[in-house]
Amino acid sequence: xxxxxxxxxxxxxxxxxxxxxxxxxxxxxxxxxxxxxxxxxxxxxxxxxxxxxxxxxxxxxxxxxxxxxxxxxxxxxxxxxxxxxxxxxxxxxxxxxxxxxxxxxxxxxxxxxxxxxxxxxxxxxxxxxxxxxxxxxxxxxxxxxxxxxxxxxxxxxxxxxxxxxxxxxxxxxxxxxxxxxxxxxxxxxxxxxxxxxxxxxxxxxxxxxxxxxxxxxxxxxxxxxxxxxxxxxxxxxxxxxxxxxxxxxxxxxxxxxxxxxxxxxxxxxxxxxxxxxxxxxxxxxxxxxxxxxxxxxxxxxxxxxxxxxxxxxxxxxxxxxxxxxxxxxxxxxxxxxxxxxxxxxxxxxxxxxxxxxxxxxxxxxxxxxxxxxxxxxxxxxxxxxxxxxxxxxxxxxxxxxxxxxxxxxxxxxxxxxxxxxxxxxxxxxxxxxxxxxxxxxxxxxxx
Amino acid sequence: xxxxxxxxxxxxxxxxxxxxxxxxxxxxxxxxxxxxxxxxxxxxxxxxxxxxxxxxxxxxxxxxxxxxxxxxxxxxxxxxxxxxxxxxxxxxxxxxxxxxxxxxxxxxxxxxxxxxxxxxxxxxxxxxxxxxxxxxxxxxxxxxxxxxxxxxxxxxxxxxxxxxxxxxxxxxxxxxxxxxxxxxxxxxxxxxxxxxxxxxxxxxxxxxxxxxxxxxxxxxxxxxxxxxxxxxxxxxxxxxxxxxxxxxxxxxxxxxxxxxxxxxxxxxxx
Numbered sequence: 001x002x003x004x005x006x007x008x009x010x011x012x013x014x015x016x017x018x019x020x021x022x023x024x025x026x027x028x029x030x031x032x033x034x035x036x037x038x039x040x041x042x043x044x045x046x047x048x049x050x051x052x053x054x055x056x057x058x059x060x061x062x063x064x065x066x067x068x069x070x071x072x073x074x075x076x077x078x079x080x081x082x083x084x085x086x087x088x089x090x091x092x093x094x095x096x097x098x099x100x101x102x103x104x105x106x107x108x109x110x111x112x113x114x115x116x117x118x119x120x121x122x123x124x125x126x127x128x129x130x131x132x133x134x135x136x137x138x139x140x141x142x143x144x145x146x147x148x149x150x151x152x153x154x155x156x157x158x159x160x161x162x163x164x165x166x167x168x169x170x171x172x173x174x175x176x177x178x179x180x181x182x183x184x185x186x187x188x189x190x191x192x193x194x195x196x197x198x199x200x201x202x203x204x205x206x207x208x209x210x211x212x213x214x215x216x217x218x219x220x221x222x223x224x225x226x227x228x229x230x231x232x233x234x235x236x237x238x239x240x241x242x243x244x245x246x247x248x249x250x251x252x253x254x255x256x257x258x259x260x261x262x263x264x265x266x267x268x269x270x271x272x273x274x275x276x277x278x279x280x281x282x283x284x285x286x287x288x289x290x291x292x293x294x295x296x297x298x299x300x301x302x303x304x305x306x307x308x309x310x311x312x313x314x315x316x317x318x319x320x321x322x323x324x325x326x327x328x329x330x331x332x333x334x335x336x337x338x339x340x341x342x343x344x345x346x347x348x349x350x351x352x353x354x355x356x357x358x359x360x361x362x363x364x365x366x367x368x369x370x371x372x373x374x375x376x377x378x379x380x381x382x383x384x385x386x387x388x389x390x391x392x393x394x395x396x397x398x399x400x401x402x403x404x405x406x407x408x409x410x411x412x413x414x415x416x417x418x419x420x421x422x423x424x425x426x427x428x429x430x431x432x433x434x435x436x437x438x439x440x441x442x443x444x445x446x447x
Numbered sequence: 448x449x450x451x452x453x454x455x456x457x458x459x460x461x462x463x464x465x466x467x468x469x470x471x472x473x474x475x476x477x478x479x480x481x482x483x484x485x486x487x488x489x490x491x492x493x494x495x496x497x498x499x500x501x502x503x504x505x506x507x508x509x510x511x512x513x514x515x516x517x518x519x520x521x522x523x524x525x526x527x528x529x530x531x532x533x534x535x536x537x538x539x540x541x542x543x544x545x546x547x548x549x550x551x552x553x554x555x556x557x558x559x560x561x562x563x564x565x566x567x568x569x570x571x572x573x574x575x576x577x578x579x580x581x582x583x584x585x586x587x588x589x590x591x592x593x594x595x596x597x598x599x600x601x602x603x604x605x606x607x608x609x610x611x612x613x614x615x616x617x618x619x620x621x622x623x624x625x626x627x628x629x630x631x632x633x634x635x636x637x638x639x640x641x642x643x644x645x646x647x648x649x650x651x652x653x654x655x656x657x658x659x660x661x662x663x664x665x666x667x668x669x670x671x672x673x674x675x676x677x678x679x680x681x682x683x684x685x686x687x688x689x690x691x692x693x694x695x696x697x698x699x700x701x702x703x704x705x706x707x708x709x710x711x712x713x714x715x716x717x
Contacts, residue, residue: 028658028679028681028686029645029658029660029679031662031677032500032502032677032679032689032691034500034502034508034691035508050534050537051534052534052535090716096715096716132715134715137704137706138706140711140715146563147563148563149562149563149564150564174561175559175561175562176561176562178562179562179563188711190706190709190711195709195710195711197711247554247709247710249544249546249551249552249554250551250552250554251567252567252710293567295552295554295555295567295568295569295570295571296552296569297552297569297571298571298572299569300567300569336569337569338568338569338571338572338575339571339572341574341575341628341652342575342576377579379503380501380503380576380579380580381576381578381579382503382509382579407509408507409507409509410509410510410532410533410534410535411533411534413535444535446533446534446535447534
């Protein structure tokens with residue numbers, strides 16, 4: 001009876017709850033208040049300036065082994081500020097131009113085991129500087145300092161041979177700084193289902209290495225007192241590289257061929273003196289390669305393979321100059337999986353085969369490496385996490401990087417990176433830098 | 448079932464039928480209503496400028512502006528979008544070729560200005576967020592109507608003063624749930640133009656519920672569009688995140704060069 005008495009009350013309460021829920025739910029349909037809904041850019045501006053101001057602090061987690069660095073203890077590795085400016089002009093639909101440059105100030109430097117804040121080092125670097133012209137929507141030309149990024153491999157430059165890499169701080173570079181811009185004339189011509197691209201470069205230069213005596217100097221084991229390195233220009237200043245590609249349902253395929261100066265450094269001449277002078281230059285070579293990909297469901301398979309002729313190779317005896325050259329076959333095969341929501345996971349296997357291999361070469365006949373990456377975007381892409389492990393070919397060491405980026409707002413990003421170096425073989429390129437592990441914090445302001 | 452086929456309009460395939468068809472649309476079954484929602488006059492081409500506002504639960508806003516182009520070639524719908532703002536993603540471009548034949552893979556490429564490189568991407572997972580928003584790629588594309596069962600649960604329920612049908616949809620298979628990320632949904636379809644103007648969508652992952660609303664509905668070049676599309680993601684009856692998509696301007700059926708939808712164009716920018 002009591003239950004019967006309270007039943008109407010219970011029903012009323014239930015209805016009230018349901019009604020409240022409905023009202024609450026209706027709130028989610030309400031007009032979303034926004035700070036600015038009328039700020040839309042309805043057309044690209046004819047002239048625009050964008051940029052990024054960033055402040056970086058790098059902290060060395062261990063004491064580097066001498067003579068690998070001026071720093072001899074764990075502590076602040078660098079404190080720097082960087083300004084990147086980009087100017088874009090688009091007077092009409094068929095003509096545009098871009099110029100970008102970075103300037104940086106290093107506020108702290110190590111000298112004889114002391115961190116010095118008084119000697120500030122400033123650097124100015126031109127990045128993009130090119131003009132674009134579209135001729136009748138068929139031919140597209142780009143002339144000037146530019147990046148032309150081809151190929152599918154991440155861990156090796158196989159068919160991506162136009163722009164040299166920035167190797168001053170391996171594993172630490174931001175995406176936009178991985179490749180170095182080169183002066184080039186680029187043309188793209190569509191014909192039926194094929195695209196033909198040609199790139200003609202002039203004084204493209206080679207890999208950008210760390211300065212003598214700095215961390216990651218490739219010649220750190222050669223004392224400054226015993227040898228002086230001098231850069232000499234290549235015999236031919238030009239390079240010509242072409243690509244023909246086709247995009248089909250589920251995949252892309254490209255063929256690349258070129259006559260070029262190899263980006264890797266080579267000791268081309270020894271001049272006996274006190275100290276000895278070693279001339280460093282680029283060796284002429286050729287490349288013929290294929291790259292492509294195939295998408296199937298949540299999987300993407302990528303490959304890159306090329307024959308590279310006349311590559312300069314380190315000698316086991318470092319005093320043997322000029323270095324020997326050999327032909328190499330380079331390959332990479334990778335699988336990328338995007339079937340887990342907000343995740344992108346990839347693994348790439350890299351390999352190099354050196355032909356006409358002889359024991360005096362410092363490299364093995366067969367070298368293998370890998371590039372593994374996991375990318376996670378969460379909090380509606382406000383927090384981006386990336387984990388990369390790069391095993392350099394030929395037991396030359398391993399670089400591990402964990403990066404987190406938190407987008408506080410469109411303009412303000414907070415970043416942190418942990419970069420670890422690992423090398424066990426004494427001949428490994430990273431062996432002298434195995435204690436160069438660091439943590440980096442940075443704040444970037446975009447405008 | 449194209450819950451948000453209205454949203455699909457931002458890519459040029461606006462979903463709405465015109466008034467003459469609506470005039471005789473009084474005694475349809477749920478499936479017939481959905482057929483008419485899906486059988487849309489999208490225009491052969493579309494060009495639009497858009498603003499996407501992402502708002503977190505602390506009301507912090509991020510604003511993206513984009514320019515979209517789309518062209519219907521019959522067997523394939525080609526779309527390309529360029530980010531104009533903010534500065535850190537400016538010039539990012541996304542190109543897709545979606546084939547009428549469902550057995551063919553959707554071709555998708557992404558151009559990242561930081562790398563200055565075009566990369567093909569696998570595009571099978573349609574349940575992931577579109578540009579960090581509350582809309583998914585499945586929302587954008589509008590899933591196939593035959594993937595769902597429909598029930599007409601209310602023959603008359605007005606939204607913003609316009610009479611609507613209220614329908615419920617349930618995925619026919621677990622594969623559809625995996626593909627779209629959604630379980631069952633309830634949505635309101637306007638009787639005068641077959642436009643979906645309101646939805647409550649149950650998300651499998653995290654047991655979230657999403658609330659969709661279309662506003663500022665108008666006729667442009669003979670095609671109905673919603674100028675504002677909003678999606679609110681909730682969990683335990685609390686707002687987690689919300690997104691507002693504003694169509695700033697749009698034109699239909701203007702001539703667009705085919706070269707815009709080629710991979711090489713992504714590097715040239717809009």
